[in-house]
Amino acid sequence: MEFLSDYGLFLAKVATFVVAVVIVIVLGAAAVQRNRGEGDDEGELTVRRLNEKYRKLREAIESRMLSPDQRKVWKKARQKAEKAARKARKGKAEGDEEKRSRTFVIDFDGDIRASDTETLRKSVTAVLAVADPEKDEVVIRLESGGGLVHAYGLAAAQLDRIRSKGIRLTACVDKVAASGGYMMACVADRIVASPFAVLGSIGVVAQLPNFHRVLKKHDVDYEILTAGEHKRTLTIFGENTEKGRRKFLDDLEDTHHLFKDYVSERRPELDIDKVSNGDIWFGTRALEVKLIDEVKTSDEYLIDACDRSEVVSVGFQRKRSLPEKLGLATSAALEHTVWRLLSTFRNQNLQ
Secondary structure (H helix, E strand, O other), rough: OOOHHHHHHHHHHHHHHHHHHHHHHHHHHHHHHHHHHOOOHOOEEEEEEEEHHHHHHHHHHHHOOOOOOHHHHHHHHHHHHHHHHHHHHHHOOOOOOOOOOOEEEEEEEOOOOOHHHHHHHHHHHHHOOOOOOOOOOEEEEEEEEEEEEHHHHHHHHHHHHHHHHEEEEEEEEEEEOOOHHHHHOOOOOOOOEEEEEEEEEEOOOOOOOHHHHHHHOOOOOOOOOOOOOOOOOOOOOOOOOHHHHHHHHHHHHHHHHHHHHHHHHHHHOHHHHHHOOEEEEEHHHHHHHHOEEEOOOOHHHHHHHHOOEEEEEEEEEEOHHHHHHHHHHHHHHHHHHHHHHHHHHHHHHOO
């Protein structure tokens, strides 16, 4: 027992020391981060050639399907072809070679606040600086179930910048582009979605709890002082009135009309009254009601694009500070632990 007591005390000291060291490191890193200035938040431009990515995948599979002797012959033939291609390019005078069209790929992964809008803004700005309206195309790989109206309105406006420059825009949806997500997708000249992607939800929703009766039961008064008839309509703690409720509903209806008008302008072939009831459609059904133009995954679309153009993925990656990395690592570890515990509990119940 004495041994266990001493061992437990030793572990407690070690744990305390480790925690203290981590706190010092985090505080120090935070201080360094604050002193770096605003410029570091811009992030680093990332550019990847997807043609090369798909080519390597294809060649890897081709080589592994051959016997050792066949692989040697195949490698020699490929090296000879590459050498001839380099020699041909070198032999051409500068400007003689016709410029190949390019397909710029931008990713948007939306949450309720459309937090990825800042990265989208920078990516669009970078692409517009070099894109040729006569030849080039922009593909937005879009995933979002929607969120705040003003946030997704700004995100959609970033895509409108591409259309306004006369550059062809295609939206690819593999999983979901609903509500605010569809507001963004409808900006595109063409929408491509996978067979079971979720599209639509052209509607507006708002909900909030009200604790007025709870406060009243405990003799707690809550006062709201406003200047302006409609400064506050519905509240969480105050007593809501029918007049305020009607005004709130009027605002929702007005927002819905703006949403419908926005979609109608960009997809005039839609029967907007039929698809603007807040319902959703899966990919194949969405094609029937003209919410999309083609059923196809983004992988299929981009692989086909590699045959006709240079496909380039464009994005911005911000370097995370040490506190952020530690926070993400801790969060991931906790999530993994909780998931393991839940899985163990579930398995025990199933036995």
